[in-house]
Amino acid sequence: MEDIKKGLESVIALETSISYIDGINGILEYRGYNINDLSEMPYDAVSYLLIHGELPDEDELEAFSGQLRAEREIDEDTIEFMRMCPYGVEAMDALRTAVSYLSHHDPDMSDCSLDANLRKGIRLIAKFPTIVAAYYRITNGQEPIAPHPSLPHGANFLYMLRGEEPSELEARLMELDFILSAEHELNASTFSVRVAVSTLSDIHSAVIAGLSTLKGPLHGGARLAVMRMLEEVGSPERAEEYVLSLIAEGQRVMGFGHRVYKTYDPRARIYKRLAREIADERGDTRWFRIAESIEEAVQRELVEKQGKPLCPNVDFYSAVVYKYLHIPPEFATSLFAIGRISGWVAHCIEQYADNRVIRPRAKYVGKHHPSR
Ligand SMILES: CC(C)(COP(=O)(O)OP(=O)(O)OC[C@H]1O[C@@H](n2cnc3c(N)ncnc32)[C@H](O)[C@@H]1OP(=O)(O)O)[C@@H](O)C(=O)NCCC(=O)NCCS
Structure with missing residues (x-):
């Protein structure tokens, strides 16, 4: 106890x-595969890997992608709920409430069997981008756009956000962003997810705990x-002073x-490379140079x-990267969640498979009053 x-x-x-981190040597693996080796794959394949433990073969990937694409749509009720959100509700809060709302309509809601959990997991992975994109458009006074039936996960998200297909580079960056955000061992939100599941609560409730964390x-x-910091700094010359x-x-x-x-x-190494690539492609290196100057100042000071x-x-x-993709800061965390949902689903399934309630102890440091 001490x-x-x-x-x-x-x-x-x-x-x-599910994942392995070597914090001294800077290594991250999903299911034993180095993150660098997974960065050329489709998000769907990485998602399959996290959930099922093995990379899919061609047929398995086609079937899994088909299931995800078939579940991309959200119903009009969920869209209506988002329209009713008070002005100023942040994307993460809208996403959290939307997951709660979706749970009421999920036919498998209270079934926590492996099959039901896989079905619910697929629905959540498929619908997260649609919810975030719809909320983005609603808050911009635009009509939501239905998911594209065949675009990959990342490209489909940008398509629903903007109403037009992204460039090849943008689509690749978005796909890779979701892959890099997908999983990271027992970080705070994944821990919350596992604590919720350890009480034998359902996946939707666990995911809401994850989003909140x-x-x-x-x-x-x-x-x-x-x-926001990049915007506030505004130019590389101001980084040190900031x-x-x-x-x-x-x-x-x-x-x-x-x-x-x-x-x-x-x-971060991969993101840095991508940030430089898109900055060069855009012919506007300002955001990248601001970031590099901040990094140099942190290193020095x-x-x-x-x-x-x-x-x-x-x-x-x-x-x-998000600055160059024109993602507004208020939506940044919800994009992280779009990637991370696959990891959370994998952790839910792993926790259910060998569960014991997670219940640590606390050392009491308050008073003891004598009994009367
Ligand atoms: C990620 C984070 C929460 C880890 O926290 P932690 O493991 O509890 O580390 P600590 O808070 O104990 O920090 C250790 C020391 O480094 C300093 N430190 C940690 N992160 C720092 C940061 N981003 N800027 C300045 N100093 C920092 C702390 O002040 C502390 O200094 P001290 O020993 O003199 O008190 C922390 O590094 C942080 O707040 N980073 C900024 C937020 C962020 O980027 N989060 C995303 C994480 S992926």
């Missing part, structure tokens, strides 16, 4: 075969904060640091002068 690990740092809470600025919400002012105020530089990685986050092991994490250069 040995408290604040924030559960380094505590091994359970066994998993992902939203916070120390987790997925950091991506939104990084986008970082110094954050340090002077005792604030954190969003998009840096990680509980597990004490080196460069391998996903916090790593070299203060000895803190702070490198860019997944949220830093992904925010730069």
Whole structure:
């Protein structure tokens, strides 16, 4: 009872075969495959891998993609509910309520068998992009666009957002963004998901717990904060002054640091490459140069002068990619959720398969009043 690990740092809470992180050497694997090797695959294949444990063969992938595409649509009631959201409701909050709303219409809602969980998981993975894109258009005074029947996951999302098919590069970046966001061991939101499932609650409820946890600025919400920071900094020349002012105020530089990685986050490396690629293609390197200048200032001021092991994490250069894809900051975390839902579904299934309720202890430090 005495040995408290604040924030559960380094505590091994359970066994998993879904992903592996080596935080010292900066390695991330999904089901034993290095993230770099998965980055050329379709999101559907990675999603299948996470859920089923093996990469699909051609027939399996075709069948799985077919199931996902058949479940992309959301009904008019869900769209109507989004239209009724009060002005200013954030995308993550609308998504969370939409998942709750969808659960009332899911025929498998209270069935927690493996087959039902797979069906519900597929519906959630397929519908997340449609919900977020519909909400984006509604908040912009536009009509939602029905999903495309054949475009890949990432391209379909951008199509529903804009009403036109994206360029090849944009489609590839979106697909890869969803892959890189799909899974990351026992991060805070996945832990919430597993805690909910461990009580034998249902997948929709667990996913709502996950969304509620992902939203916070120390987790997925950091991506939104990084986008706002890039806008606030405005030019590469201002980066150093900005970082110094954050340090002077005792604030954190969003998009840096990680509980597990004490080196460069391998996903951040890939995002950095993609950010440079799209900046060059657009002939506008401003956002990329601002980010690089912030990274250099953090390296100088916090790593070299203060000895803190702070490198860019997944949220830093992904925010730069989103700037070039014209994603508004308020939608950044919901895009993270579109990717992460596959990992959450995989963790739900793994938890159900070998469940024990997750119930740690707390050390009581309050008063004891003598009994009367
Ligand atoms: C990710 C994060 C929550 C991990 O937190 P943690 O493992 O609990 O690390 P700690 O909060 O104990 O930080 C360790 C030290 O590094 C400093 N630090 C950590 N992240 C920092 C950041 N982004 N900027 C400045 N300093 C930071 C802390 O102030 C602390 O310094 P101290 O020892 O002098 O008090 C943390 O790094 C952070 O807040 N990052 C910014 C938010 C973010 O990008 N989140 C997305 C994560 S993928």
